[in-house]
Amino acid sequence: MTASSGLPAHGEAPEAWALRRAEQLITSLSGVLSARIVAGRGGEIEEIHVLTTAEVQPKQTVRNVESALMAQLGLKVDHRKISVAQTAEVRPIEVLEQGAVADAANRRKLVYADLVIESPRPKRVKIRVLLRTGDVAVEGMEEGVDDPHSRVQMAARATVKAIEQGLVDSGVVLEGVRVVEAFDRKLVLAGVHGVGGRSSQMLVGTCEVKASPEQAAVLAVLDATNRWYLLQR
Secondary structure, three states: OOOOOOOOOOOOOHHHHHHHHHHHHHHOOOOEEEEEEEEOOOOOEEEEEEEEOOOOOHHHHHHHHHHHHHHHHOOOOOHHHEEEEEOOOOOHHHHHHHHHHHHHHHHHOOEEEEEEEEOOOOOEEEEEEEEEEOOEEEEEEEEEEOOHHHHHHHHHHHHHHHHHOOOOOEEEEEEEEEEEEEOOEEEEEEEEEEEEOOEEEEEEEEEEOOOOHHHHHHHHHHHHHHHHHHHHO
16 A cells, blocks of 8 residues: 555554554645654654745644644644744745645535434434535434444444535445544544545545544544545545
């Protein structure tokens, strides 16, 4: 596997894979040229070093990194662990082009909006997931037996249903979702097949459990599919 496939490289440890995903996310932010994460023996983030252009102020870059890691990967990082260095080596036209591409991608990107869990009758639960892309809202819904494992599965399936509303010549199929223990934390791991034309691609996403396992399942599916989703639009 290549580093950009969204899957661990052959023989790559889960800790190294998670850190690589975090670095890739940071480098996708506006004005960021490169990022390097220094981790402790237990896999916890100790330092984040970011190299940027002058288009974004260092304090704003720190806030952007904090927000992106929390929103996309569920990782809360102390701002004091993030150091920013700027360079003027990128030509202005390249900076403008990079910003234009990022803005266009953000307008097409699916983002989490809301999660509603209802109990229509005893031992049953209904889960509705609301996503947004630009000014457009899409919703997916699943109903089933009310137990912790089923609720996580239903949240992931509802997310997939919402994602499919924005697809015409492609689709997504949930392979599976589960809650796992890693780095002394609970994480949700989601596997999704992205189907386009005659090809099928396995997509994997993760999110730390913060507010609830159901919300983490939604964010894990989005983490798995967002880059693939942009290519289908």
